[in-house]
Amino acid sequence: MSKHSRRKKGKSARRSQSQSTTSSENFEEGFDVTDDGPIFEVKTSKVMGRYMVSRKNLKPGDVILSEAPLVIGPCTGCKVQCLGCYKTLESSFCTKCTCGWPLCSPKCKGLGKRFGHSQVECAVLKATKSSKFLNYDNFEEMRPNFNAIVPLRCLLLKETDARSYQHLMTMETHNEIRRNIPELWQTNQRTVVDKIRIDWGLREYSQEEIHSVCGILEVNSFEIGQQGVNIRGLYPSAFLMSHDCVPNTNHIDEESTFRLTVRASTRIEPGEMITLSYAYTLQSTLKRREHLLENKFFECQCRRCSDPTELGTFTSALICPKCKDGFVLSSNPLDPEADWTCSNYNKCPGYKISAKSMQLLLDKITQEVDNIDCNDVITMETFLKKYRNVLHPTHYINLSVKLSLSQLYGRINGFLIDELSDEVLTRKLEICEEIIKVFNVIEPGFTRLRGVTLYEMHAPLMVLLTRQFERHCTKSELRSKLKKVLKCLEEASVILGYEPESSPEGMMGVAAKDALVKIRDWEKILGRF
Numbered sequence: 001m002s003k004h005s006r007r008k009k010g011k012s013a014r015r016s017q018s019q020s021t022t023s024s025e026n027f028e029e030g031f032d033v034t035d036d037g038p039i040f041e042v043k044t045s046k047v048m049g050r051y052m053v054s055r056k057n058l059k060p061g062d063v064i065l066s067e068a069p070l071v072i073g074p075c076t077g078c079k080v081q082c083l084g085c086y087k088t089l090e091s092s093f094c095t096k097c098t099c100g101w102p103l104c105s106p107k108c109k110g111l112g113k114r115f116g117h118s119q120v121e122c123a124v125l126k127a128t129k130s131s132k133f134l135n136y137d138n139f140e141e142m143r144p145n146f147n148a149i150v151p152l153r154c155l156l157l158k159e160t161d162a163r164s165y166q167h168l169m170t171m172e173t174h175n176e177i178r179r180n181i182p183e184l185w186q187t188n189q190r191t192v193v194d195k196i197r198i199d200w201g202l203r204e205y206s207q208e209e210i211h212s213v214c215g216i217l218e219v220n221s222f223e224i225g226q227q228g229v230n231i232r233g234l235y236p237s238a239f240l241m242s243h244d245c246v247p248n249t250n251h252i253d254e255e256s257t258f259r260l261t262v263r264a265s266t267r268i269e270p271g272e273m274i275t276l277s278y279a280y281t282l283q284s285t286l287k288r289r290e291h292l293l294e295n296k297f298f299e300c301q302c303r304r305c306s307d308p309t310e311l312g313t314f315t316s317a318l319i320c321p322k323c324k325d326g327f328v329l330s331s332n333p334l335d336p337e338a339d340w341t342c343s344n345y346n347k348c349p350g351y352k353i354s355a356k357s358m359q360l361l362l363d364k365i366t367q368e369v370d371n372i373d374c375n376d377v378i379t380m381e382t383f384l385k386k387y388r389n390v391l392h393p394t395h396y397i398n399l400s401v402k403l404s405l406s407q408l409y410g411r412i413n414g415f416l417i418d419e420l421s422d423e424v425l426t427r428k429l430e431i432c433e434e435i436i437k438v439f440n441v442i443e444p445g446f447t448r449l450r451g452v453t454l455y456e457m458h459a460p461l462m463v464l465l466t467r468q469f470e471r472h473c474t475k476s477e478l479r480s481k482l483k484k485v486l487k488c489l490e491e492a493s494v495i496l497g498y499e500p501e502s503s504p505e506g507m508m509g510v511a512a513k514d515a516l517v518k519i520r521d522w523e524k525i526l527g528r529f
């Protein structure tokens, strides 16, 4: 699963387990167990297979599980990277390991490590002369070789850690479905199965077994690593979380150990499903469902997907071109072929646009937005103006532009926070308020998107307030405004306090804590807010 979303599971025999098992029956280690028993249990349904259910009352921030990976390594389609630490490599700075595969340096910290380039892997890659397929003069051509590394690491577990291998093989493969998707199956055959069995000569692994490992990785793995690092990993219990387009957990992975920690992002009651989103939440229902079907092989029927308004967020809605008053919504969001109609039945009876026309329009607008430079504030604002009568203000395309603007205003040259006029500061604030209303619904609670946006909100509030103070405002006005800043910062510092300190979000969390100290100084002057 991507950072925002993802993953899945295994064989029908496993489905026959009892309706409700404690986590420890599946894999004793890696499960968080409190004094009064496991935090979650695993249940089974016909539609979803196994899924995780809470046994406790959980608060936002509570740890649900924290565990080391079973296996990690390069993502499919990754650039050439160091097999030890996964740093992307440029040809001129590359070192070769004795097995002939690239490393960042002879002293790479991942050399000889279980979750890096292990001695066993090195010996196998060397013995099979696998490096003869690596053309160091052409990094582009070298890339597909990396697709077979994690599958090989899974297969090597058979010898080096049989228990982990057995556990991994209980995960869903969706082989029955994947086998009937020729493009997917044949790509795996060519770039993984034949690479391992024919190019590297490791015939001891059967075709079926390697395809299963590919399926397990596609369905169950997490994308991990900090920005610019392209790694995927399988975890012993986290894969059991089912998908929901409004998830109730957030997770982070530690940079040096790759340990995954899953926390509740909202309150979770005993018996409630523990979920994450396998798809990017800032997408339309159509796009999320397409992603889930193509990559996780199921049709999402969650509350958000079933509701044309997406729980009142209107993230897929257009403004009706006919009455300019209603919103154009899918007449059946669970059917991608369904027509789109105006919500204003009285004024616009019978108005409709076909799914195909809608798709063409969105493709065109998406292309336009993709062409905007990621720091170009002016063009982003022009885009929003251009489509103000077409896209709902919180349409997902608008939201992605607004999310960028919320982080650019105050940060980039020409738009540094102290240089912004009151008008632009107010604009930043309005954008943050608008997007946080949507995040409160689709990514509620202690989530990265909310944490970052709350932090972004405090800056314009604070600068506007300081300017007002200089222009003389009353103590009580000041106090009430500072209260708002305090609220944003307090929540942002708690949420972002869970992020790794070296990550951009973690650094923001530290900055939020520093800013809180300064606000407390105001409190000393003005009295308690």
Ligand SMILES: C[S@@+](CC[C@H](N)C(=O)[O-])C[C@H]1O[C@@H](n2cnc3c(N)ncnc32)[C@H](O)[C@@H]1O
Pocket (backbone or CB within 6 Å): 006, 007, 008, 009, 010, 047, 048, 049, 050, 051, 170, 171, 172, 174, 219, 220, 239, 240, 241, 242, 243, 244, 296, 297, 298, 299, 300, 301
């Ligand atoms: C990472 S696995 C989750 C564990 C899996 N259910 C198992 O039994 O091993 C992801 C798979 O679970 C199923 N799944 C997860 N969430 C689902 C949902 N909301 N609706 C239907 N199926 C779901 C799908 O088959 C999906 O490919």
